[in-house]
Amino acid sequence: MITPLISVRNLHKWYSGVHALKGINLDVRPREVCGLVGDNGAGKSTLIKILAGVHRPDQGQIRIDGQLVDISSPKSAMRLGIETIYQDNSMVPTMSICRNLFVGREPLLFSIGGLGLIDHRRMREEAIQAVANVDLHLRSADALLSELSGGQRQGVAIARAMHFKSRVLILDEPTNHLSVKETTKVLTFVRMLPEQGVTGLLISHNLQHVFQSCDRVVVMARGEIVLDKAIEETSIDEISESL
Amino acid sequence: MIEFGETLRKLIRIYLEKPELAGVALLVLLTLLFQLRSNGVFLSAGNLRGILGLLPEAGLVTIGVAILMICGEFDLSVGSTFALMPVSIALMTNSGVPFMLAMLLGLGIAAVVGFVNGFLTLTFNIPSFITTLGMLFIVRSLTVVLTGGFPPLLSSELPVGVFTQFVGPGGVLRASFLWFAGIALIAWAVLSGSNLGNWIQATGGFFDAAAALGVPVWRVKMTCFVICSTLAGFAGTIQVFRLGSPLPSIGDGLELQAVAAAVIGGTALTGGIGTVLGAIVGALLIRFIDNGLVLSQVDANWFKFAVGGLTILAVVANSWLRQTARRIN
Numbered sequence: 001m002i003t004p005l006i007s008v009r010n011l012h013k014w015y016s017g018v019h020a021l022k023g024i025n026l027d028v029r030p031r032e033v034c035g036l037v038g039d040n041g042a043g044k045s046t047l048i049k050i051l052a053g054v055h056r057p058d059q060g061q062i063r064i065d066g067q068l069v070d071i072s073s074p075k076s077a078m079r080l081g082i083e084t085i086y087q088d089n090s091m092v093p094t095m096s097i098c099r100n101l102f103v104g105r106e107p108l109l110f111s112i113g114g115l116g117l118i119d120h121r122r123m124r125e126e127a128i129q130a131v132a133n134v135d136l137h138l139r140s141a142d143a144l145l146s147e148l149s150g151g152q153r154q155g156v157a158i159a160r161a162m163h164f165k166s167r168v169l170i171l172d173e174p175t176n177h178l179s180v181k182e183t184t185k186v187l188t189f190v191r192m193l194p195e196q197g198v199t200g201l202l203i204s205h206n207l208q209h210v211f212q213s214c215d216r217v218v219v220m221a222r223g224e225i226v227l228d229k230a231i232e233e234t235s236i237d238e239i240s241e242s243l
Numbered sequence: 244m245i246e247f248g249e250t251l252r253k254l255i256r257i258y259l260e261k262p263e264l265a266g267v268a269l270l271v272l273l274t275l276l277f278q279l280r281s282n283g284v285f286l287s288a289g290n291l292r293g294i295l296g297l298l299p300e301a302g303l304v305t306i307g308v309a310i311l312m313i314c315g316e317f318d319l320s321v322g323s324t325f326a327l328m329p330v331s332i333a334l335m336t337n338s339g340v341p342f343m344l345a346m347l348l349g350l351g352i353a354a355v356v357g358f359v360n361g362f363l364t365l366t367f368n369i370p371s372f373i374t375t376l377g378m379l380f381i382v383r384s385l386t387v388v389l390t391g392g393f394p395p396l397l398s399s400e401l402p403v404g405v406f407t408q409f410v411g412p413g414g415v416l417r418a419s420f421l422w423f424a425g426i427a428l429i430a431w432a433v434l435s436g437s438n439l440g441n442w443i444q445a446t447g448g449f450f451d452a453a454a455a456l457g458v459p460v461w462r463v464k465m466t467c468f469v470i471c472s473t474l475a476g477f478a479g480t481i482q483v484f485r486l487g488s489p490l491p492s493i494g495d496g497l498e499l500q501a502v503a504a505a506v507i508g509g510t511a512l513t514g515g516i517g518t519v520l521g522a523i524v525g526a527l528l529i530r531f532i533d534n535g536l537v538l539s540q541v542d543a544n545w546f547k548f549a550v551g552g553l554t555i556l557a558v559v560a561n562s563w564l565r566q567t568a569r570r571i572n
């Protein structure tokens with residue numbers, strides 16, 4: 001049996017009284033796309049925020065490649081190769097595409113104690129490359145994020161994740177507020193992740209989307225995992241019932 | 244018609260990427276107007292000397308306030324810090340502390356005010372508007388109590404010439420202008436050229452996204468609070484050295500003028516947007532209006548009216564332009 005890329009054991013999270021995660025056990029194999037579904041408030045976002053280093057778990061272990069890890073901050077998640085695209089807070093609307101791509105990871109000309117001047121030329125070149133690599137066509141890397149459509153913004157978020165060579169890409173309801181065409185584009189991209197050597201974790205409330213682009217589906221309800229099956233072994237009906 | 248739409252779109256795009264441009268245009272316009280109305284006195288060496296002598300003081304405060312606003316916070320206590328630092332320096336030098344040490348301690352005191360502002364705001368998660376409103380009163384009160392109500396004497400032995408003496412051809416500039424220019428240059432390099440600047444813009448533009456991207460948002464905000472207070476204290480010190488008397492009441496009302504200047508220069512009240520150049524342009528515009536009205540023999544009481552009108556105009560124009568930009572895209 002292959003070692004799971006991500007292995008979560010007995011994960012608990014409380015938010016001042018709310019028991020949001022009640023002992024989650026989950027294995028994600030390398031190069032699979034895992035769909036995570038469940039009602040609002042089921043704990044999906046909480047689970048992925050822990051994996052992304054935004055929240056700390058109150059109890060439980062996380063292993064990456066079999067190694068016990070402590071994901072103490074977004075930076076440490078990124079260092080482990082975990083990139084996350086959030087529901088609606090991945091990007092800074094008041095900043096340019098170029099600056100957005102590199103927030104927190106700017107290429108520097110020099111640095112003293114972590115602070116330094118940005119290598120603007122390199123940043124721009126890499127931004128143009130990163131955007132082109134995900135087949136996104138944008139007028140200019142200097143355009144502000146607020147000028148882009150929802151789909152273009154997700155495109156930039158995806159470009160960022162791919163540029164930093166993520167091993168695991170987590171997408172939290174990435175197709176919310178997108179047009180049909182843009183949704184198809186994002187889903188096609190998710191489907192292609194394994195080919196690029198990337199493992200995917202897709203949260204969606206649309207079962208069609210999950211069945212289109214995932215290898216496996218995990219259902220959460222009230223902070224617990226209630227179903228975990230390969231796509232071939234289940235059906236939309238069975239999943240709907242478990243929700 | 245299509246051509247007009249295209250031009251408008253281009254203009255709006257330029258404006259969105261360079262929010263200080265409107266202020267620059269207004270500055271040019273006012274210069275022409277005042278130059279004409281004053282029969283050429285406005286741009287004369289003597290008059291420029293007056294304007295540029297005052298600019299560093301208001302300009303430094305505005306730069307600090309703008310940087311803090313860009314990272315998403317406010318400081319209403321800058322006017323009080325503006326008085327506290329020079330008064331502390333005067334008291335220290337009078338009791339025998341060497342000038343250089345007193346300057347450093349004074350800067351430290353100003354920095355502590357910023358630190359307290361930031362610490363209270365971020366720890367208790369309260370609006371900085373409230374924290375710093377409280378500090379406005381606390382710091383002013385401390386300043387008055389420290390002096391016992393009377394301005395302490397400023398020894399004439401102090402080497403204040405490094406800030407006040409006239410320099411350059413024809414003595415148009417004071418040394419304080421060079422300090423101001425140097426600090427403005429550093430602030431500009433930090434805000435638009437460094438990774439810290441990128442984090443400041445990201446933190447104010449969308450806090451949650453910046454935090455999720457690994458930006459040390461807490462430290463970024465603390466840094467901006469400290470920068471803002473320190474610049475305000477330094478600016479007040481320059482003013483006191485110029486005037487020669489550490490009045491405990493100086494800087495009263497300066498906080499709102501600085502916010503107005505920052506906003507006129509294109510800084511967004513909601514954070515994330517603004518530039519150092521914009522802050523300077525805003526401060527300069529206010530100085531121009533102050534001076535130009537007098538030269539044009541307009542009743543000086545119209546000054547606050549003009550600043551107020553301009554502030555509202557700037558905010559209305561900004562929000563209109565941003566909405567229009569969204570619509571035509």
Ligand SMILES: Nc1ncnc2c1ncn2[C@@H]1O[C@H](COP(=O)(O)OP(=O)(O)O)[C@@H](O)[C@H]1O
Binds near residue numbers: 015016018041043047
């Ligand atoms: N930051 C937070 N503070 C307090 N409670 C939260 C917070 N985030 C989520 N919760 C609560 O935790 C539970 C799980 O939420 P969430 O993980 O967002 O679910 P989902 O993403 O599946 O809709 C809900 O009851 C929600 O109200």
Ligand SMILES: [Mg+2]
Binds near residue numbers: 044045087
């Ligand atoms: Mg959610």
